[in-house]
Amino acid sequence: MADTGSETLEVDLLVVGSGGGGLTAMLTALDAGYTPLLIEKTELLGGSTALSGGQIWLPGNHYMLSAGVDDSLERGIEYLEAAVGDAGPGTTAARKEAFVRGGATLLEFLEREGLRFRYSPSPDDYSDLPGGSVDGRAIEAESVKRSDLAGWESWLRFGGWLPLPMFVHEAPDAALAFRTPGHFLGMCRLIARAIKAKVQGEAPLTMGLALVTQLLMALQRRGAWIWRSTGMEELIVEDGRVAGVIANRDGKRVEIRSRHGVLLTCGGFGHNSEMRQREQAAPISGQWTLTAPGDTGDGIALGKDLGAAVSNLDEAIWLPAPVLNGQPWVGAIWERSLPHAIIVDQSGERYMNEALPYMEAGQEQLKRNETTPAVPSWLIIDDNHRRRYPFLVAPPRKTPGEWIESGFMKRADTIAGLADACGIDRSALRRTVDRFNPMAEKGRDDDFGRGTTGYERKFGDPTNKPSPNLGTIARAPFYAVELVVTDVGTVGGLVADEHSRVLREDGSVIDGLYASGTGSASVGGRVYPAPGLSVAATLVFGYLAAKHALSLDRVPA
Numbered sequence: 001m002a003d004t005g006s007e008t009l010e011v012d013l014l015v016v017g018s019g020g021g022g023l024t025a026m027l028t029a030l031d032a033g034y035t036p037l038l039i040e041k042t043e044l045l046g047g048s049t050a051l052s053g054g055q056i057w058l059p060g061n062h063y064m065l066s067a068g069v070d071d072s073l074e075r076g077i078e079y080l081e082a083a084v085g086d087a088g089p090g091t092t093a094a095r096k097e098a099f100v101r102g103g104a105t106l107l108e109f110l111e112r113e114g115l116r117f118r119y120s121p122s123p124d125d126y127s128d129l130p131g132g133s134v135d136g137r138a139i140e141a142e143s144v145k146r147s148d149l150a151g152w153e154s155w156l157r158f159g160g161w162l163p164l165p166m167f168v169h170e171a172p173d174a175a176l177a178f179r180t181p182g183h184f185l186g187m188c189r190l191i192a193r194a195i196k197a198k199v200q201g202e203a204p205l206t207m208g209l210a211l212v213t214q215l216l217m218a219l220q221r222r223g224a225w226i227w228r229s230t231g232m233e234e235l236i237v238e239d240g241r242v243a244g245v246i247a248n249r250d251g252k253r254v255e256i257r258s259r260h261g262v263l264l265t266c267g268g269f270g271h272n273s274e275m276r277q278r279e280q281a282a283p284i285s286g287q288w289t290l291t292a293p294g295d296t297g298d299g300i301a302l303g304k305d306l307g308a309a310v311s312n313l314d315e316a317i318w319l320p321a322p323v324l325n326g327q328p329w330v331g332a333i334w335e336r337s338l339p340h341a342i343i344v345d346q347s348g349e350r351y352m353n354e355a356l357p358y359m360e361a362g363q364e365q366l367k368r369n370e371t372t373p374a375v376p377s378w379l380i381i382d383d384n385h386r387r388r389y390p391f392l393v394a395p396p397r398k399t400p401g402e403w404i405e406s407g408f409m410k411r412a413d414t415i416a417g418l419a420d421a422c423g424i425d426r427s428a429l430r431r432t433v434d435r436f437n438p439m440a441e442k443g444r445d446d447d448f449g450r451g452t453t454g455y456e457r458k459f460g461d462p463t464n465k466p467s468p469n470l471g472t473i474a475r476a477p478f479y480a481v482e483l484v485v486t487d488v489g490t491v492g493g494l495v496a497d498e499h500s501r502v503l504r505e506d507g508s509v510i511d512g513l514y515a516s517g518t519g520s521a522s523v524g525g526r527v528y529p530a531p532g533l534s535v536a537a538t539l540v541f542g543y544l545a546a547k548h549a550l551s552l553d554r555v556p557a
């Protein structure tokens with residue numbers, strides 16, 4: 001259907017937001033022969049999904065089974081129950097089951113639509129729990145080229161934070177390239193790919209960009225109707241049913257009516273500082289979020305106005321992160337989990353297991369900050385760390401001079417000197433290091449149990465003995481970098497059921513209104529159970545929403 005430019009129009013399904021959930025819902029509706037419309041308020045498509053690592057957590061997927069990793073949907077459900085438990089109405093057993101089982105049919109559907117994936121082994125965050133997998137259940141999109149998106153290349157949201165065209169599952173090769181021959185070979189392959197791309201003049205897209213590009217390519221093949229720079233501003237309600245939205249299209253008011261419902265898949269509220277300060281613990285604002293700029297909580301606010309229930313708004317997928325050149329860096333997960341590193345608060349005390357999964361590590365940082373200033377905290381490493389492992393973009397042994405000159409990284413020849421540079425009490429930091437070092441030598445962290453789970457050991461150095469995660473802070477010079485608490489997405493939002501239908505406080509359904517992704521209360525509740533959960537959740541619940549709205553699974557009576 002052509003864009004008529006008229007002020008009122010009617011479609012079969014209206015999809016609000018162009019992240020993974022929105023694009024998947026569109027594809028589902030088009031495949032069934034309907035005419036959906038997607039509106040995206042920014043000029044660019046892909047939202048946080050395009051900026052993401054693009055890992056997708058799908059228990060029992062055939063890629064992991066082909067790689068010899070045993071799994072089943074039942075084990076995935078068992079794990080989700082064990083890791084998440086009951087964390088509010090977004091985490092019901094029915095939603096967990098719909099998520100895992102829906103993921104399996106979604107993968108078949110996406111492959112039929114021509115999308116290509118690969119296994120992306122990364123351990124479940126709580127891999128030792130019942131049903132947990134230490135090898136991991138994620139997949140990620142195969143690489144594609146930007147030019148494959150003929151005509152739509154300039155519509156894509158680029159993050160540009162990665163220096164190399166790598167897959168997420170190659171992160172261990174980068175972190176451990178100088179520790180094992182296998183990882184060294186992996187790193188060589190990665191560099192060869194980067195050089196080839198440079199010579200050919202076009203770097204392959206990987207991660208979230210590859211996923212979004214492949215979804216857009218499939219939508220192109222289906223002739224999808226997408227309006228950019230079109231923001232939902234109001235929901236139209238008729239006879240108690242959501243019948244469409246009022247949108248602002250490049251300054252023009254447009255009434256879009258939808259025969260089969262409205263799917264809000266317009267992200268969380270990472271960039272809405274006012275909402276963050278109201279709903280979340282100090283000192284959180286939109287300042288350090290890594291999410292896409294359009295994630296301002298519009299869907300949550302409009303849904304609430306209609307009487308929708310909300311849950312877990314105080315939570316996010318937190319990530320302790322350094323701020324390099326004004327930008328929070330995605331992660332530092334390896335940097336803090338490898339040996340010869342500790343995290344201390346501003347009083348110089350250790351307060352957490354540094355190898356914790358990132359959402360939990362952020363929660364620990366925020367909790368500590370309630371009693372002792374810990375945002376920012378200090379990530380402290382010694383020269384052994386600098387000699388063996390990369391640090392953000394710096395390879396081992398090569399610390400950029402500008403990091404030291406700008407003060408991003410403090411360096412000193414003694415612990416006392418480092419304490420002075422960081423404004424920490426000298427004797428407190430000395431005490432912390434003196435307590436930590438004997439534990440590191442023994443390979444047992446009696447204070448916080450670092451290195452005791454399968455997940456933590458996967459982010460360690462297997463050549464380091466006796467523990468892959470513990471090493472002394474003993475060899476000068478010593479270094480320190482500030483860690484703020486950033487996030488890759490808020491996780492609280494509108495409460496939806498297993499069909500993605502938005503619910504009121506009393507559990508009744510708001511007719512015609514669906515939600516998926518970070519604008520809905522996450523099926524992961526207050527934990528991040530596994531890498532790829534968030535992208536999987538927006539894809540699966542977007543898919544289930546379209547199927548329910550268009551009655552694709554329901555057999556006529």
Ligand SMILES: Cc1cc2nc3c(=O)[nH]c(=O)nc-3n(C[C@H](O)[C@H](O)[C@H](O)COP(=O)(O)OP(=O)(O)OC[C@H]3O[C@@H](n4cnc5c(N)ncnc54)[C@H](O)[C@@H]3O)c2cc1C
Nearest residue numbers: 017019041047048049052053055232294517518532534535
């Ligand atoms: C750096 C980074 C790495 C990550 N890595 C991973 C990973 O590997 N795996 C994983 O599972 N998760 C990852 N995440 C988290 C994950 O990407 C997101 O949680 C998920 O993709 C959110 O999807 P969504 O569909 O809810 O929202 P989004 O992808 O953000 O899409 C929402 C879209 O809606 C638009 N919108 C907002 N308001 C309106 C409105 N009023 N009208 C119209 N459009 C509107 C926004 O502009 C945006 O384009 C990562 C996130 C980041 C930032």
